[in-house]
Amino acid sequence: MADAGPNENGNGAGNGTRSGASKGGRRVELSGVPETLLWNLYMRAAEARRARTVLDDPKAVELVERVDYPFEETFGTPSPLLAQGHALRVRTFDTAVRAFLDEHPDGTVVTLAEGLETQYWRVDNGRARWLCVELPETAEVRRALLPDDERRRTLARSALDLSWRDEVDPARGVLITAQGLLMYLRPTEVKDLIAGCAERFRGGALVFDAVPRWFSARTVRGEMRTAGGYQAPPMPWGMDAGELPKVRTAHPAITEVREVPPPRGRGFYYGALAPLMRWLPAVRNLRPTMTAIARFS
Secondary structure, three states: OOOOOOOOOOOOOOOOEEEOOOOOOHHHHHHHHHHHHHHHHHHHHHHHHOOOOOOOOOOHHHHHEEEOOOHHHHOOOOHHHHHHHHHHHHHHHHHHHHHHHHHHHOEEEEEOOOOOOOOHHOOOOOOOEEEEEEHHHHHHHHHHHHHOOOOOEEEEEOOOOOHHHHHHHHHOOOOEOOOHHHHHHHHHHHHHHHHHHHHHHHHOOOOOOOEEEEHHHHHHOOOOOOOOEEEEOHHHHHHHOOOOOOHHHHHOOOOEEOOOOOOOHHHHHHHHHHHHHHOOOHHHHHHOOOEEEEEOO
């Protein structure tokens, strides 16, 4: 999950705004879709703390300690299975970004609505440029906790406002990531955003994730809650694995769309069953998420 555009509860609207009990850290007050950036951070940190973790992310652990927010009261005690699954999805994005940086070491990585994602500290090569496109309220939080530097800056703008493209120099290659974003948009907005990326960044690519239709429908009905009672915001856009080729219809410049498989994880489910499910048509849509890459000509 991450923040979204202003039409998808991304303006902070929700059932009130939660804030943390004072603990001396940076106080964060978010609600609705933007609040999910804290859930993402909480899951990554929970997995990163494990002795046999699948995600080395000390920056996430550091941020949870610095943020003044009632993580456990809001989201409940982290489920090891859920936290590992989230971390493996994150690593799938990391793999795609590393591959891009290997080919375009001086390129630009554009992260759409990544919230408090700490990918930069995990995969940066010391040369690339990073542009983080965030809603104003989440941009404020990100700048306070993860201040911009010479090669990485945060732009306060909705991902749906395609003027952010004017801030990107495509000369050395561009990779756009939309991690935990598209599911919070309406289908027409998803298509317009993908088409806008393909139109402007020829030769580039977009890495994104999607939830299946059954998962989307349950969130719209308000049926997705954590053990702590936190209700996930509605996710209007869902896409089953078999529908992935339809992404190419968004724009003629999209030449390839394929799923990016996650790495194997710990235990029977993530070590054996989940990798197998990807290849079985009868069950592949039961997976709660998939990651894909769309390449542009």
